[in-house]
Amino acid sequence: MKAPLSVLTFALFVPLAVAHGPTPQKIDESVVIAAPPAAVWAVVGDFAGIAKWNPAIKASSADRGNEAGSTRTLTLPTGTVTEQLDDYDAAAMSMNYRSGNADPAVLPVSSYSGRLTVKAEGSGSKLVWQARGYRADTGNDPAAGMDDESAVKALRALMRPGLDAVRTQIEASAKP
Secondary structure: OHHHHHHHHHHHHHHHHHOOOOOOEEEEEEEEEOOOHHHHHHHHOOHHHHHHOOOOOOEEEEOOOOOOOOEEEEEEOOEEEEEEEEEEEOOOOEEEEEEOOOOOOOOOEEEEEEEEEEEEEOOEEEEEEEEEEEEOOOOOOOOOOOOHHHHHHHHHHHHHHHHHHHHHHHHHHHOO
């Protein structure tokens, strides 16, 4: 009787291992800035103002500013994306947001969340931007351009230019 039971167990669990669907992709980016945390937060802490410091975003607006539940619209070169502010903590210099219905023609993700945090780092600051996202095609065999790699590449293309630009902007304004 042991052989048939082990065969049955194998038959039940193998399909679960093969047909799992998408997993969240993790993108963690950061930059060290030669400025106090409060100076960095003064630039990046405005939920509506991301287009002021991120060159990957053409325009941005939010319906309720930094209030939890505020909806932000980002205008990208390929179209618009909306995000909702879940948590905003000015004292901790941190905000969390998400987008649940991105248009794959604009951004090849089905959904994503982000967290922006400023922390002290030596005599300056560390700006940390984390994102977690799911590819646009959530089937087991995603179409080209809508797979995990494309989702990571697209989210990183939004994040990295912003981090580099905000560092340049803040450090240039601090020079005499």
